[in-house]
Amino acid sequence: MRRFLLSCLVFVALTGMAGAQQLQQFAKTGLVNLSKIYAKFYSQSQAVRDFEQLKASIQSDINKSQDEIRALMEQKTNAQNQGDLNQAQNLDNEIRQKTAALKDFVAVKQAELQKKSEEVRKDDSFQKLLLSEIEQEAISKGFSLILNIDKDTSVVWYSPDADITDGVIARLQVDLAATNPVPPPAPETSGPGVKP
Structure with a gap:
């Protein structure tokens, strides 16, 4: 009986040590x-900051062009109200040219921003x-x-x-x-x- 009890204690001790090793x-x-x-x-x-700076610069240029077009439209309206149809026609031509140039600028810059956006994602x-x-x-x-x-x-x-x-x-x-x-x-x- 004593041997059996001793064998059980040894078995439990060995099992406990093996379990501890497995836990580790x-x-x-x-x-x-x-x-x-x-x-x-x-x-x-850095890539994100560069992208944001480029985006802000482009938006500033777009805003500037839009302000110029608005000012020309006001001048055209004033010329029409004063009956100066020649001046109104000249301003209308200039408005069309600036609007077309702005449209082209926006298309080019959108492509540039798209490319830069891809670079940012790959950084x-x-x-x-x-x-x-x-x-x-x-x-x-x-x-x-x-x-x-x-x-x-x-x-x-x-x-x-x-x-x-x-x-x-x-x-x-x-x-x-x-x-x-x-x-x-x-x-x-x-x-x-x-x-x-």
């Missing part, structure tokens, strides 16, 4: 919310930095696997300790501030349909 083999899993990170840092990409410098920061934060917290909480619908519950999103954001803020002095990230927004 499971990956410690962390979570990150990539949508939250992209919402905060999208505009800090992976921020993506590389983001992956590096996720890796560093995961290693510092002891995680060997990181899931995107935004995409993985199989996550039913998790401890706040498993979410490394804020740590990644903090690391990105430090790195981006060191490499490009830019305004702080957009404030966090909430609610459906609200864009940062």
Whole structure:
């Protein structure tokens, strides 16, 4: 009986040690919310800033041309009201020319913006930095696997300790501030349909 009891104790001890080794083999899993990170840092990409600057410049040129056309239309109306049909006809021709030129300008610039937009989407410098920061934060917290909480619908519950999103954001803020002095990230927004 004593041998049997001793054998059972040895078996339980060995089984417990084997179970502990198997538990150590499971990956410690962390979570990150990539949508939250992209919402905060999208505009800090150099390619995005260049695109926004180009877009603003083009819009400024369009507004200037539209203002010139409006002024010519007012002059034409005044000339017609004063009975100066010759001047009204000249202004009408100039309005048509400027309107056609504006239409051509807009078409060319839309194509340019479309091309630049494609370049922005293909720019992976921020993506590389983001992956590096996720890796560093995961290693510092002891995680060997990181899931995107935004995409993985199989996550039913998790401890706040498993979410490394804020740590990644903090690391990105430090790195981006060191490499490009830019305004702080957009404030966090909430609610459906609200864009940062």
